[in-house]
Amino acid sequence: MEKGWEIRLCQAALEAREKSYCPYSGFAVGAALLSKSGTVYTGCNIESAAYSPSICAERVAFAKAVSQGEREFTAIAIAGAKQGEMPAQQCPPCGVCRQAMMEFCSPKEFHILLAVTETQYCEYILEELLPQGFGPKNL
Ligand code: THU
Numbered sequence: 001m002e003k004g005w006e007i008r009l010c011q012a013a014l015e016a017r018e019k020s021y022c023p024y025s026g027f028a029v030g031a032a033l034l035s036k037s038g039t040v041y042t043g044c045n046i047e048s049a050a051y052s053p054s055i056c057a058e059r060v061a062f063a064k065a066v067s068q069g070e071r072e073f074t075a076i077a078i079a080g081a082k083q084g085e086m087p088a089q090q091c092p093p094c095g096v097c098r099q100a101m102m103e104f105c106s107p108k109e110f111h112i113l114l115a116v117t118e119t120q121y122c123e124y125i126l127e128e129l130l131p132q133g134f135g136p137k138n139l
Contacts (some may be wrong), residue, residue, distance in 0.1 A: 006077075006123070009034055010115035013077035014087075016042035016057065022083055025052075029080035029091060031057040033065055036072040041065040046082075051131060058097040062104065073104055075111035077121065090122055092113035098130040107133055 009032045017030030022045055029045040043060030049136070055063075058078060066074070080091025092114060093101070101110060107127035115121040 006035065006075075006113055006121065007118050008111055009040065009075060009077040010044055010079065010121050011118040012040050013057075013079040013113075013115055014118060016044050016061075016084050017079055017081075018044075018084065020044040020057070021046045024049070024051065026083050027080060028083040029057040029078065031061040031076055031078050033058075033076045034059040034074045035065055036074055037070065039065075039068075039070065041068070042069070042086050054096060058093050062100055064103070068103045071104060073110060074126040075113060076101070077113040077115050079115040087116050090116060093129065098126070099128055099133070102130060102135040107135070 012032035013030045016032060017028045020028035022028050031043045033041045041047055041061045041064045043057045045053040045057045052061045078091055078093055079087050081087035110126040112124045112129060113121045
């Protein structure tokens with residue numbers, strides 16, 4: 001993506017939120033994952049009546065991307081809030097999603113944008129949200 005990619009990635013995460021299937025928590029999350037090839041893969045949380053098969057927006061985006069052959073990523077934007085409301089605060093990724101990012105992303109180079117609106121976001125690198133993370137290089 002060219003200049004302004006952060007805003008476009010946050011916008012894509014906010015749009016992906018609208019597809020959230022979250023009848024149990026009522027908390028809708030959207031994610032937009034930018035691959036190094038320049039493609040954006042979106043995801044939303046998808047819940048299950050049996051609860052444990054539920055999956056977070058971030059891992060849906062990774063599953064879509066990896067299943068399309070992508071292995072290298074630049075950034076992810078995440079937005080979450082009660083369904084039907086606009087986000088009023090950041091939605092940090094859960095621990096499982098941080099670990100999933102660690103599989104494919106460089107802790108010092110992968111950017112995580114926590115979006116409130118498309119222009120209001122906080123930017124972190126993976127290492128800040130998962131210090132001393134265990135990844136493929138530790139094996
Ligand atoms: N959720 C995500 O999709 N991503 C996160 O990083 C945090 C939590 C979802 C899981 C569940 O469907 C709902 O938000 C409430 O926890």
